[in-house]
Amino acid sequence: MAETNAGPMLAADGTPLKKSLARALRRQKLRALMLIAPLLIFVLVTFVIPIGDMLLRSVKNDIVADTLPATVEVLGDWDHDAQELPGDDVWTAFYVDMWFAAERKEHTRLGTRLNYELTGVSSLFRKTGRRVDRFDTDIYADQFVALNPEWEAPQTFAAMLDGPAADELPLTADAWARWKEFNVEEGDAVLEEDVPDFVYTALHYELSQGAEVTGASERLRAAAAAVGEFETVSLRDQFADADEDWLDPEVWKTIQLYSPRVTPGYFANAADMQVTPEGLESRPENQQIYGVLFKRTLFMSLVITGSCILLGYPVAWLLANLPMRVANLLMILVLLPFWTSLLVRTSAWKVMLQQQGVVNDVLVWLGLVADDARLTMINNQFGTIVAMTHILLPFMILPMYSVMQTIPPSYLRAAKSLGATNWTAFWRVYFPQSVPGIGAGSILVFILAIGYYITPEIVGGNTGTFISNRIAYHISSSLNWGLAAALGTILLVVVLVLYWAYDRIVGIDNVKLG
Amino acid sequence: MKLTKTLLASTALTVAAGAAFAESHMASDMTLVSWGGAYQSSQQKAYVEPYQAANEGVNVVWDESSAEAVAKLRAMNEAGNITWDLVDVVASDAIRLCDEGLAMEIDADEVLADGDDGSKASDDFGDLLVSDCFIPQIVYSTTFGYRTDMVGDTPPTSVCAVFDTETYPGKRALEKRPINNMEWALLCDGVAKDEVYDVLETAEGQDRALAKLDTIKDDVIWWSAGADTPQLLADGEIVMGSTYNGRLFSVIEEQDQPVAMLWDAQVFDLDGWIIPAGLSEERLARVKDFVKFATDTQRLADQAKYISYGPARASSAPLVGQHAELGIDMAPHMPTDPNNATNTFLYNYEFWADYRDDIDAKFQAWLAQ
Known part of the structure; x- marks a missing residue:
């Protein structure tokens, strides 16, 4: 007994059971992986990699170096x-x-x-x-050549800088190496081109700084001795x-x-700060904008989500409880905006809400509003909330509807038969069962709203624009893609954090799409 | 025997292919990028249709992406696949594309046709060649239009009417960016015209311009699309608003709205072509052929038949005729017409290339407050 327990359990072919099992499972896992491979590769190539690349721009700064x-x-x-x-x-x-x-x-x-x-x-x-x-640096070439005509030949530099002197003259050697590379790019032969002025300038600088050239050629030593007398140009x-x-x-x-x-510069900028040699500092107050916009985006998205819930819940309830034929008709009305262009819907709100628009005209006609005190309902926060609530409403109604459809009406009847009032029956029995639909709709609407761009741009005025409008500006107008990426990354992180918080508080298992 | 035959056949084929290649060394497809709307159709009628009539088999595809041209060209360049052949951009974008190495530098005298009056292209376009990559087409201006029925008996004659909410109550529309607005604000705050950019260089000057704009902040509707102001004017939402002069022409003459032009302190700007860097030889040959044709004296003058923007060539000005449909003389509607250009303002490209990011941050922060 003691002996059998000491070694690992073996399979029939003598390999440890654990290993054998893992191998069998691995094959199964691979097969499953191959099934989802097309989707996985598609998502990777078209989604994860491009987005990852874009997000990396928020910290990348290769251009200076x-x-x-x-x-x-x-x-x-x-x-x-x-x-x-x-x-x-x-x-x-x-x-x-x-x-x-x-x-x-x-x-x-x-x-x-x-x-x-x-x-x-x-x-x-x-x-x-x-x-x-x-630049007037051509005097160096002239003086080197006057000292020794061999300095005019590119071969002189090639022999010198591809050889032992390179270590003593790092800058000149570097300039020469880049010059060679440049000629290859241009399709020219470096030994047929004149030696450029900057190579002479670098050589002069390094020799005058007392580069150790004792072991080098006679020519170079002579030059090193003579540079002190050279005419210089600053x-x-x-x-x-x-x-x-x-x-x-x-x-x-x-x-x-x-x-x-x-x-960290782009992220600092996105947080209304700037990088200085002394560390992070906040920007002057008259340049701080992103904090305001982030807060406004979050606040307005919450308001929009809230108003979608308020408006969508009764509609979803009606849809779920009316007879099939009427419900279908209503359903078409809910879906109709989906088939209309986003721009058309947004522009329609402009016509409705502007000061000389339909709503104001009606109010003036009814005498509720004086003609010279027409309401400002567009090009501000209010207009943005109205237009976006309208546009995002179907995303709230549909998940609510599909959840409510699964709630058996017998529960309500049972509650009432046990003596509950209408309100109690709704609040204690029906509503809790419809919460998963609200959760699903809220997540959809909130996440869509937070990244919304075109509607705030058109009807937002100056108090109703979102952070996404600034991201779009930096992508397409200012070309500051690094800053746009930093803003985008922050927005993504905020959404993920909120999602995580939502999961902790409500529980993502309680979200149902039907 | 067989080998000789094969050799002969293949030689013949090669020769034939070579001849065919020489004939069609120009690509037959071109993708032109423009702004869409009335402006693009004026280009279609004035340049593209005559060109296609003269060169059969040339296919032109339009892409209405000029507003995002710089960003898209940069992305195409990074992806190594340039799909555009000729791009219509405003001058400031042309400078940026040139800076980024995304546009091809050209020698105006070599690429562009001489003027009808025999002048060299570089003289004919003159100062309007603001960048080594830029091929100017039109001079347009950003200026104000006002509702004639909302200004009482004293129609505005000065740009400062925009800041005078007492005499001219009502909303005004301004573009949602600092460019032009900052200059107008300083002009109306008493800064002399030739000192505007010196003042705007300083933080105090920028604050001063924003303080002036602050006096009308509650009365402003900020636009971001060129079509906004014409719509707002037509609906009577605003009493006056800035936009491109061609848009106002269309509201006034084509749609017959009670709107008039306020030419004072109009800001001149340029629009033109750039050739993207990195085109293949055949495509480049075709584009150069087209551009030479499309920017000659007659073609630029023809464009003014369809839209009220001034031709960029000096030699085209005398040839500007009548509107193609309305039959009215176009010359008095050009921003460059002497009656309209009594007080003009020249957009400073270099200044805005430097200060755009900085002032935009301040402007947007001020807007968001």
């Missing part, structure tokens, strides 16, 4: 608190970066990105991009000449702050 790789590296050491401009190492690296960015037309894109954080950067980059290949002045904003430390602070490839 990709466009200004050399600058980002040296700018990391710059002390932004000193209120002093970066040194020549940054200017030289930035010159090289900007040259490539301008050639590839990436500088304006970067300008647009940084303009979200600091106003004016957009035109700063655009202007500089036009100037950067006309890159800082060249940039300032293109646009004097380069002398503003704020510009450099912004570049430094947004150098990392992952940024």
Whole structure:
């Protein structure tokens, strides 16, 4: 007995029973998985991956490091608190970066990105991009060539920078490597092109900084000895000449702050805050908007859900309790709006509710409202709530109806026969059974409402717009997709949290669609 | 023997295919992107129909996506599949598309036809070539229209009537964005015209403009679609409102509503084509052929028969004729007509490219308060 208990239980073929069972089950699971695979792949490819990709944009910030790789590296050491401009190492690296960015037309894109954080950067980059290949840095090439004509040949640089000197002259080697890459992209042979000015500029800078070139070629050592005597041109002045904003430390602070490839900046912005070198700070009050909009979106969605319940419940009850023929007719009336374009329904409300509209005209005609004091019922919160309640009502009525249909009328009759009043019978017997329908309808309506966009845009005026209107603005107008993604992510999280809370309080098992 | 035959046959085939290719080196399909409505149909009648008559077998598909053109082109570019051949955008969007590398840079003198008067394209379009990618078509303006039956005996003559709710009570419609509104607010707050953008650059200037707008905030209906103001005017919902001058023309002349133009301080803006970057050679050849035709002197002048926007070429102005259906002279309805253009305001593209995000945040926060 003791012996059989010691080892694991074995199957007929000698493998442990547990393993054998798992294998058999795995096969079954795989088969089931294959059945749902088409749907799974479809959902993944068309839904999860695109949405995930969009949400990732809320933190992604590759553009600065990709466009200004050399600058980002040296700018990391710059002390932004000193209120002093970066040194020549940054200017030289930035010159090289900007040259490539301008050639590839990436500088304006970067300008647009940084303009979200600091106003004016957009035109700063655009202007500089036009100037950067006309800087007065050609004097370096002339002086190197005057020193030794071999400096004119690209072969000289190729031999030097593909060889041992590369370690001593990292910036020049980097500029040369990117120049080679650039020529491959353009389909040119690097050894047939003139060596560009920025390579000479970088070389001059590194030699004048006392790069260790003792072991290098005679030519390079001679150059290293001679650069002290060279006539120089200040890159800082060249940039300032293109646009004097380069002398503003704020510009450099912004570049430094947004150098990392992952940024909390968009989320901070979405929470009415901004990233500063000292940490998160709230934005000036006259720029805070998203908090207000999030609160308003939630509040109005709740009001809309509430009014849908109030209006939908009696209709659903009628539908469920009237004779079949009448109920079907009513049902068509409920479904009719579904077959009408959303835009048409929204515009119809405009005609109804505007000051010279149908409702006001009737009220004035009845004498309830003075002609010069017509009610403002559209282009505000009220109009949005009315129009959206109307549009979302079917989503409330249908689940309620299908739940109410399953409630046997005999329960009510039984309650009454036991002496309950109409009200008690309804409230104690009927209503609790219809709650799952209310729950299902509420979730549907609330989640649809929270992401609604077109109706608030048309009838919302300035007090009835939702957060989704701002998301749409940032997607299609301002092109700040990062911020739009951050706002979208927050909205998604809010909905998930509310769903979770709903599950805890009401219980998702109590929700029925029929 | 057999081999020679096969070789011969295949050579012949290749030659034939090559010849066919040379003949049709231009794609036969084009997708044009525009704004829809009366504007797009004016383009259809003035450019596309004559072009199709001259080039049989060219198929044109319209996509009414100009309002989201920048976002959609960016998405197409990221997906690596550009489905548009020619896109109609406003000048500020053309600048942004050029900035983002999504539009192709062009040499105006090479791509565009010379003017009928013999001037070079770059001179004929002149200052309107605001970006290296932009091919201007029309000058339009954003200006005000007012209900003639709601302003009493003193019809407004100045844009500042918008801020004068005592003389002109009633609602006014303004576009739901800072651009133009901020400038008008400053103008009516006593800032000189050539200093508006200097003032608007500063935080104090922005606050000042918003404070001025604040005085009429309760009386404003904010529009986001160009059709809103014409509808509101026609229904008598508002006493005055801003919109594009072509929309107002249609309310006044085509629909015969009691509405009149207030040309004062109209803001000029441009609309034109951009060619998306990254088109295949055949498609590019077709687009260039079309664009050269569609922006020549006669075609731009023809467009004014259908809509009251001014042609972007100087050489087209003398050729502007009568409305195709109403038979009225179109010249007096052009925003550039000397009688209308006594006091105009030029939209500053560079300024708004820089300040758009910042001022928009403030503007929207102010609106939401």
